[in-house]
Amino acid sequence: MALQFVHQQDPSLHQRRRQPSFTELQSIPWLALLSPAERTRAEAELVVADAKSGDFICRFGKPVTYWFGVVEGLLKMSADNAQGMTMTFTGVPPGGWFGEGTALKREPYRYNIQALRNSVVAGLPLETFHWLLDHSIGFNRFVMNQLNERLGQFIAAREIDRMNNPDLRVARSLAALFNPVLYPGVGDILRITQQELAYLVGLSRQRVNEALSALQVQGTIRIEYGGLRVLDLAALRSRMS
DSSP states (O other): OOOOOOOSSOGGGGGGOBOOOHHHHHTOGGGGGSOHHHHHHHHHHOEEEEEOTTOEEEOTTOOOOEEEEEEESOEEEEEEOTTSOEEEEEEEOTTOEEOHHHHHHTOOOSSEEEESSSEEEEEEEHHHHHHHHHHOHHHHHHHHHHHHHHHHHHHHHHHHHTOOOHHHHHHHHHHHHTOTTTOTTTTTEEOOOHHHHHHHHTSOHHHHHHHHHHHHHTTSEEEETTEEEESOHHHHHSOOO
16 A cells, blocks of 8 residues: 655655565554554555655645654654744654544644654554554554643643743753653664754754753763763653752
């Protein structure tokens, strides 16, 4: 079944679709919750595509045809306001699946999903998504947990938008990317550059660097080559003085 990725500048993204490898299937968290028959059907329908940096996976106003997840890489969820300014809602790191609310309601996308770097994105056809909802208790629980965590995430995102303290904005935004329910593929270390984090937080790279340095001094994170390791997730989530 063809994967209908949407990208105006690079239509070849559709041609990059392929069947997932064994390792890629192992990284999909909800497959383990299915019965053998349900898993066989889901694995037969799942496809992946290699998205290049800048590729759009979903576009505002386009109809939903797939439920998407990140196997590898980093995406951002954003929307343009009436003034033409882009508002970034969140990043989507490995293990994250998104758009279940849109898929449930079968409505057009109200946001854009774009690759911040070369990424591997998986897609489950919409009809298979609904078939699993009708037949799998484990899948239902996974989607219900997703929706619950997503609600909390967006409430927190609205709170972050109102924060004038850049250090606090970076800390809270970083904590959101380490959510173990929404992004089980991240673990203790997130592969992200300071420029990518700056895009997600809405601050300059220099200001993000200063905030990360302060967080490292406080012992909440450790800056490592190619990424960030969280040492105290509770401290990241709490208000900093």
